[in-house]
Amino acid sequence: MRVMAQLAMVMNLDKCIGCHTCSVTCKQTWTNRSGVEYVWFNNVETRPGQGYPRRWEDQDHWRGGWRIDRRGRLVPHSGGRLKRLATLFANPVQPTVKDYYEPWTYEYRNLTTAPLGDDYPVARPRSLLSDKPMKIEWSANWDDNLGGLPENAGLDPMVARTRQRASEKVRFAFEDSFMFYLPRICEHCLNPSCVAACPSGALYKRSEDGIVLVDQDRCRGWRQCVTGCPYKKVYFNHRTGKAEKCTFCYPRTEVGLPTVCSETCVGRLRYLGVLLYDADRVAAAAATRDEHGLYPAQLDLFLDPEDPDVRAAAARDGVAHDWIEAARRSPVHALISTYRVALPLHPEFRTLPMVWYVPPLSPVVEALTETGFDGEDAGNLFGAIDTLRIPLEYLAELFTAGDVRPVRAALERLAAMRAHMRQVTFGETPDARTARSVGLSATELEDMYRLLALAKYEERYVIPTAAVGDAGRLEEAAVPEHCRLDEQGGPGMGGSGPFGDRSGRKALPLVSVEAFHGLRARHRTEREEPE
Amino acid sequence: MHILLWGALPYAAFALLVSGLWWRYRYDRFGWTTRSSEVYETRLLNLASPVFHYGILFVLAGHLTGLFVPASWTSAVGLTERPYHLFSLVGGTLAGVLTVAGLAVLVYRRRTNRPVFRATTRNDKAMYLLLGGALCTGMYAKLAHSTPAHGYDYRSTLAPWARSLFTLRPDLGAMADVPVAYQVHAVVGMVLIAVVPFTRLVHMFSAPWWYLARPYIVYRSRPAGRPAERPPRRGWESIDV
Ligand code: HEM
Ligand code: SF4
Numbered sequence: 211m212r213v214m215a216q217l218a219m220v221m222n223l224d225k226c227i228g229c230h231t232c233s234v235t236c237k238q239t240w241t242n243r244s245g246v247e248y249v250w251f252n253n254v255e256t257r258p259g260q261g262y263p264r265r266w267e268d269q270d271h272w273r274g275g276w277r278i279d280r281r282g283r284l285v286p287h288s289g290g291r292l293k294r295l296a297t298l299f300a301n302p303v304q305p306t307v308k309d310y311y312e313p314w315t316y317e318y319r320n321l322t323t324a325p326l327g328d329d330y331p332v333a334r335p336r337s338l339l340s341d342k343p344m345k346i347e348w349s350a351n352w353d354d355n356l357g358g359l360p361e362n363a364g365l366d367p368m369v370a371r372t373r374q375r376a377s378e379k380v381r382f383a384f385e386d387s388f389m390f391y392l393p394r395i396c397e398h399c400l401n402p403s404c405v406a407a408c409p410s411g412a413l414y415k416r417s418e419d420g421i422v423l424v425d426q427d428r429c430r431g432w433r434q435c436v437t438g439c440p441y442k443k444v445y446f447n448h449r450t451g452k453a454e455k456c457t458f459c460y461p462r463t464e465v466g467l468p469t470v471c472s473e474t475c476v477g478r479l480r481y482l483g484v485l486l487y488d489a490d491r492v493a494a495a496a497a498t499r500d501e502h503g504l505y506p507a508q509l510d511l512f513l514d515p516e517d518p519d520v521r522a523a524a525a526r527d528g529v530a531h532d533w534i535e536a537a538r539r540s541p542v543h544a545l546i547s548t549y550r551v552a553l554p555l556h557p558e559f560r561t562l563p564m565v566w567y568v569p570p571l572s573p574v575v576e577a578l579t580e581t582g583f584d585g586e587d588a589g590n591l592f593g594a595i596d597t598l599r600i601p602l603e604y605l606a607e608l609f610t611a612g613d614v615r616p617v618r619a620a621l622e623r624l625a626a627m628r629a630h631m632r633q634v635t636f637g638e639t640p641d642a643r644t645a646r647s648v649g650l651s652a653t654e655l656e657d658m659y660r661l662l663a664l665a666k667y668e669e670r671y672v673i674p675t676a677a678v679g680d681a682g683r684l685e686e687a688a689v690p691e692h693c694r695l696d697e698q699g700g701p702g703m704g705g706s707g708p709f710g711d712r713s714g715r716k717a718l719p720l721v722s723v724e725a726f727h728g729l730r731a732r733h734r735t736e737r738e739e740p741e
Numbered sequence: 742m743h744i745l746l747w748g749a750l751p752y753a754a755f756a757l758l759v760s761g762l763w764w765r766y767r768y769d770r771f772g773w774t775t776r777s778s779e780v781y782e783t784r785l786l787n788l789a790s791p792v793f794h795y796g797i798l799f800v801l802a803g804h805l806t807g808l809f810v811p812a813s814w815t816s817a818v819g820l821t822e823r824p825y826h827l828f829s830l831v832g833g834t835l836a837g838v839l840t841v842a843g844l845a846v847l848v849y850r851r852r853t854n855r856p857v858f859r860a861t862t863r864n865d866k867a868m869y870l871l872l873g874g875a876l877c878t879g880m881y882a883k884l885a886h887s888t889p890a891h892g893y894d895y896r897s898t899l900a901p902w903a904r905s906l907f908t909l910r911p912d913l914g915a916m917a918d919v920p921v922a923y924q925v926h927a928v929v930g931m932v933l934i935a936v937v938p939f940t941r942l943v944h945m946f947s948a949p950w951w952y953l954a955r956p957y958i959v960y961r962s963r964p965a966g967r968p969a970e971r972p973p974r975r976g977w978e979s980i981d982v
């Protein structure tokens with residue numbers, strides 16, 4: 211057993227309102243530059259829908275992730291080492307910008323410089339790639355809120371597969387359709403195929419926190435990672451010629467702050483925390499033959515931080531003490547392993563993704579309420595989950611490679627929680643059978659409710675800092691090495707270098723620690739809000 | 742002039758190649774990339790780029806054997822001048838034609854596809870000119886001085902000169918009677934070698950052979966230093982922090 215720590219995320223899809231705040235704040239922070247106009251490290255898709263880039267889930271076409279070869283070994287879907295080098299001169303399956311969308315701007319100047327006339331001046335769209343006027347035909351979010359149904363939804367690869375497997379029509383008559391939002395970032399996989407595909411070794415998984423990053427100085431622009439990632443979450447910057455991807459906001463998480471998308475999420479539906487896992491068994495888990503076995507296999511990799519043996523092994527393998535402690539308080543661990551309401555996105559890609567999702571129960575509740583039944587009654591709900599076969603099977607294609615049982619189990623736990631909490635709220639004695647029927651105790655249901663419904667900032671984001679993780683530099687971490695107050699050139703001495711302000715090779719300005727505490731204080735004020 | 746071209750230029754070219762590579766590695770690792778244009782257009786690229794690259798790699802291998810493997814070695818293993826010549830003529834011409842055709846399509850694509858053309862720098866244009874020039878002069882020299890029966894035997898003139906470069910006492914006399922077409926090709930070739938580090942062609946030196954021997958998943962530790970802090974690095978674009 212080799213214990214490693216991973217920073218992971220869980221999103222509670224029930225709460226996503228599809229506002230795209232996460233996407234926009236992420237873009238403002240990381241990809242508001244030329245060359246990555248078309249890039250959204252965080253995007254929110256309406257399901258059913260084609261997604262971004264179009265039909266990214268169709269791996270028969272895009273060849274992302276891993277597959278098991280004839281000899282039972284795990285190989286990148288797009289080919290092993292030799293094949294990759296032989297086809298390095300042009301990537302045979304790389305999405306072009308049209309598969310994402312052609313970025314554009316508007317001729318705003320025309321609005322103010324057009325000569326006086328009878329017609330209103332217009333700002334025509336102009337392509338940022340060809341600099342020519344263009345017709346806008348697609349974007350990162352063209353089919354938002356089921357826009358374009360029914361033509362577009364049939365193009366959703368998961369709808370196609372659901373129809374095939376369930377032999378029952380997924381209907382798109384407006385009144386019968388269902389929808390929910392799926393926010394997506396890089397999964398920071400345990401078995402990242404983007405890393406495997408990079409011939410230069412520029413992509414790597416950080417051993418301290420499992421974040422997958424691109425070394426911009428070692429990337430040579432082969433674009434193999436773009437093909438390798440089944441989630442299409444590595445992007446090519448067409449100006450710099452380098453690959454870029456979600457960084458899990460590591461400059462923030464290293465000082466204990468949540469990622470920008472989590473921080474700004476309007477629905478407060480994102481959870482961040484540490485998971486301990488057994489790195490020795492990762493390859494075996496990813497090579498599980500039966501696709502339905504992949505979710506249980508990944509679940510089995512996660513170690514219980516309450517187990518003293520696990521904690522001892524973690525310490526032995528160099529996991530910092532406060533990371534182990536953080537793993538014990540991890541909301542992500544609770545949702546994934548304890549309550550088992552969170553599920554991985556497309557485990558069949560075999561990358562062992564680490565951003566998990568609590569599947570949406572709301573469409574079921576709503577559909578039930580509309581038919582005149584009590585949408586929160588346990589009996590009604592349990593029955594409805596099964597009879598509403600369409601969402602269930604579709605969700606299973608998304609989260610469990612088509613196996614409906616884990617999805618049903620997760621939804622039943624959520625339903626039990628709703629029913630239980632309704633009785634508690636109305637002052638009735640909760641029916642003990644509700645909790646028992648889903649294998650949880652009443653206290654566990656209430657804890658789960660707390661975590662899903664009430665959890666405050668500190669409970670949703672349990673992020674140990676990298677500074678404290680660096681036990682050796684524990685003391686120096688509080689005061690930066692080169693910037694002591696009492697030193698020549700330190701802040702206490704006026705703070706400029708030998709050739710004036712900011713001259714020479716200097717460290718970043720001394721803001722992070724202060725700003726961190728400032729922000730924490732500000733976020734704590736939500737405590738004072740009336741509940 | 743003779744000394745300059747055959748005594749000084751090769752060393753200057755080689756020195757520029759090595760120092761240029763070192764300089765780029767030291768100061769511009771961020772700019773060291775294929776500058777791929779595949780996000781804009783993939784159909785023509787997937788056709789032409791492999792054709793061009795396989796062609797040019799074969800041509801490159803041909804030059805290396807032709808120039809640096811002495812005729813005595815090939816004779817020693819029983820390969821006489823005639824089959825050698827035929828192989829070099831047919832193989833070389835085939836590879837050359839593929840390369841030129843590939844490059845032609847690539848240039849056509851660059852010119853006609855707006856986004857690709859917009860991403861083409863002046864440096865690129867000069868490079869295409871040089872590369873195309875080297876290819877065309879080479880093809881011309883070879884074909885103009887060859888019949889299937891008998892070819893110009895560069896292995897008794899050009900090649901000894903090229904090998905004498907290693908001894909630091911270049912055999913200038915060997916170059917005296919070389920046909921003009923070959924001389925022009927050699928000069929263009931040397932200039933091309935000299936500018937490789939300063940164009941997009943540097944990507945040929947980052948061919949990732951060792952990928953074959955690497956485990957699939959790469960782990961790395963967080964660089965030492967305070968959290969979220971790294972001294973800004975030098976690169977083409979300095980981003981103020
Ligand atoms: C040694 C192995 C080499 C590899 C793996 C390689 C790979 C590549 C790749 C991936 C591209 C980018 C294509 C794109 O997506 O736009 C490219 C472009 C190019 N390479 Fe190479 N290359 C190699 C050697 C060479 C050599 C030896 C030359 C010429 C002397 C060369 C000349 C070019 C040129 C001119 C382009 C630009 C093509 C265009 O887009 O118009 N390459 N190469
Ligand atoms: S989701 Fe992220 S870590 Fe996983 S393969 Fe894609 S880019 Fe790599």
Ligand code: SF4
Binds near residue numbers: 227229232393478
């Ligand atoms: S900010 Fe939150 S609620 Fe809004 S789209 Fe993103 S994940 Fe959904």
